[in-house]
Amino acid sequence: MFGPxxxxxxxxxxxxxxxxxxxxxxxxxxxxARLVRNVRQMADGAKDRLRDEMGPDFDEVDWKKLDPRQxxxxxxxxxxxxxxxxxxxxxxxxxASASARRRKAESGPAPFDTEAT
Numbered sequence: 001m002f003g004p005x006x007x008x009x010x011x012x013x014x015x016x017x018x019x020x021x022x023x024x025x026x027x028x029x030x031x032x033a034r035l036v037r038n039v040r041q042m043a044d045g046a047k048d049r050l051r052d053e054m055g056p057d058f059d060e061v062d063w064k065k066l067d068p069r070q071x072x073x074x075x076x077x078x079x080x081x082x083x084x085x086x087x088x089x090x091x092x093x094x095x096a097s098a099s100a101r102r103r104k105a106e107s108g109p110a111p112f113d114t115e116a117t
Contacts, residue, residue, distance in 0.1 A: 016028070
């Protein structure tokens with residue numbers, strides 16, 4: 001929805017032609033190209049510096065896994081639950097006293113406190 005597309009660039013270009021005029025448009029287009037080139041060089045420099053500081057571990061990192069756009073809380077919880085269920089879960093049988101308490105609770109009305117609000 002908000003990603004760049006050809007239609008959006010065309011609309012921005014038409015608006016720029018009207019706002020800047022045909023005389024100043026080449027100058028500002030060249031400035032934009034320099035800005036994009038400088039930002040790209042800064043990103044490459046940061047990547048090279050990070051590679052130098054991390055050493056050979058840099059190539060082993062799965063950068064796509066660390067992308068914040070990949071964050072899905074449901075997937076993370078599902079994977080955590082699947083990892084926890086790998087070990088067999090012990091089955092706990094209720095004792096006789098627990099079943100007696102359950103029958104007693106099922107037979108009578110639930111306790112009600114009139115003073116609690």
